[in-house]
Amino acid sequence: MVNYNSLEDRALIMNYIDGDTEAVNALIERHRQKVYNYILMLVKDTDVADDIFQELFIKIISSLRAGKYSDNGKFSSWVLRIAHNMVIDHFRVAKNKGFVSTDNDTSILNNKELVEHNIEEQIISEQTRKDIRKIVDFLPSEQREVVILRHYMGMSFKEIAEQTGVSINTALGRMRYALLNMRKMIADNSMSLELC
Numbered sequence: 001m002v003n004y005n006s007l008e009d010r011a012l013i014m015n016y017i018d019g020d021t022e023a024v025n026a027l028i029e030r031h032r033q034k035v036y037n038y039i040l041m042l043v044k045d046t047d048v049a050d051d052i053f054q055e056l057f058i059k060i061i062s063s064l065r066a067g068k069y070s071d072n073g074k075f076s077s078w079v080l081r082i083a084h085n086m087v088i089d090h091f092r093v094a095k096n097k098g099f100v101s102t103d104n105d106t107s108i109l110n111n112k113e114l115v116e117h118n119i120e121e122q123i124i125s126e127q128t129r130k131d132i133r134k135i136v137d138f139l140p141s142e143q144r145e146v147v148i149l150r151h152y153m154g155m156s157f158k159e160i161a162e163q164t165g166v167s168i169n170t171a172l173g174r175m176r177y178a179l180l181n182m183r184k185m186i187a188d189n190s191m192s193l194e195l196c
Contacts, residue, residue, distance in 0.1 A: 009075040016064060024064065028057050031076055034153070035083055041148050042087045052086050059086075077162050084163060135185050136178075143178035146171055 004012065004026030012030075015023035035056070040049040060079060063069055069078065136147050142164075149155045149163060157175075161168045 031079055035079055038153055039083055041152055056083050056086055080163050135182050139178050139181055143174050146174040147178050
């Protein structure tokens, strides 16, 4: 029996192309959480994220079958690029229909990164994360995207540049302007948040 967890993405793709359908399931499962979280952070609606995620992996499977993926060792970047384009398409269609999302669910941000010594610190930390996420939502789309990719998805600036199709300097510049804009919004609203 094949241990799919020990295989690299490239090997799973080759196995799938050679007829092993379980290999693509292992590949999807390996990247499921990162890709889904990325989509959800952008669309902020679990139903829409679910739909895009399902369509995404149907598209990926079709592309693999058709031989449209060239192995450059960056399968996850390729998948995130397709996801990014699908999200843009979703917003383009929604804008043409006059749809505006009012879902302000930020539960994805409620991870336990900060040490919780007592309930007061927990409440303050939670409120701080929510405040920062609201500020991020007010950034121009290019700046918001870089902040999400860097701080919520943990991507390097090189990966961000590849993902968004810009130079590393452009990605760094967008982050710089995002931080400047966030600091200004915090100052304008008399908030006491630390941004580095």
